[in-house]
Amino acid sequence: xxxxxPKLRRIERDxxxxxxxxxxxxxxxxxAGQGAPFPADDDGPSDSxxxxxxxxxxxxxxxxxxxxxEIEARTExxxxxxxxxxxxxxxxxxxxxxxxxxxxxxxxxxTTTRDTRVRAxxxxxxxxxxxxxxxxxxxxxxxxxxxxxxxxxxxxxxRRAESAANS
Numbered sequence: 306x307x308x309x310x311p312k313l314r315r316i317e318r319d320x321x322x323x324x325x326x327x328x329x330x331x332x333x334x335x336x337a338g339q340g341a342p343f344p345a346d347d348d349g350p351s352d353s354x355x356x357x358x359x360x361x362x363x364x365x366x367x368x369x370x371x372x373x374x375e376i377e378a379r380t381e382x383x384x385x386x387x388x389x390x391x392x393x394x395x396x397x398x399x400x401x402x403x404x405x406x407x408x409x410x411x412x413x414x415x416t417t418t419r420d421t422r423v424r425a426x427x428x429x430x431x432x433x434x435x436x437x438x439x440x441x442x443x444x445x446x447x448x449x450x451x452x453x454x455x456x457x458x459x460x461x462x463x464r465r466a467e468s469a470a471n472s
Contacts, residue, residue, distance in 0.1 A: 325326045372437060373451075379434045380454055383427060387459045387466075390423050427456055 311316075322384045327333050360366070397416050404412055442450040452458075 369441055372441045372444070376441060376451065377438070378439050379430070380385060383430050383434065383454070384459050384463065387456070388428070388463045391460065391463060394420065411419060424456070431456060
């Protein structure tokens with residue numbers, strides 16, 4: 306049994322009639338791809354091929370694609386900040402070891418203050434990325450979901466990259 310409404314059937318008949326008239330009058334001759342079948346673009350559901358084709362032709366993409374790019378870009382920016390901060394702490398530690406005793410207390414306090422501020426900024430940025438990750442994970446299937454970003458994970462990744470670069 307046909308589950309289409311009478312209105313939809315009438316629209317389909319009108320479209321088919323107009324295409325037939327245009328074809329008979331020659332207005333469809335000479336078009337690129339004339340007579341060629343639509344290419345088999347993907348293995349998706351057959352009832353949504355037209356929507357996929359329109360999106361592809363328009364250069365449109367699902368919302369999650371842009372979200373993934375934004376998550377990756379923000380995570381990389383945070384990763385670079387973690388690397389720079391770790392390097393600063395390393396350099397600062399070397400400096401503190403060489404300072405005269407009368408300046409160590411003041412320099413240690415300044416180091417601790419800046420470290421606390423940077424860690425708070427990193428925590429805030431990671432919180433923003435994780436909010437995006439949570440939204441992204443709600444949209445995509447489980448196989449495509451991303452883990453939450455952690456400062457410890459980024460620092461460990463930075464240490465691995467650093468040791469690989471040194472070997």
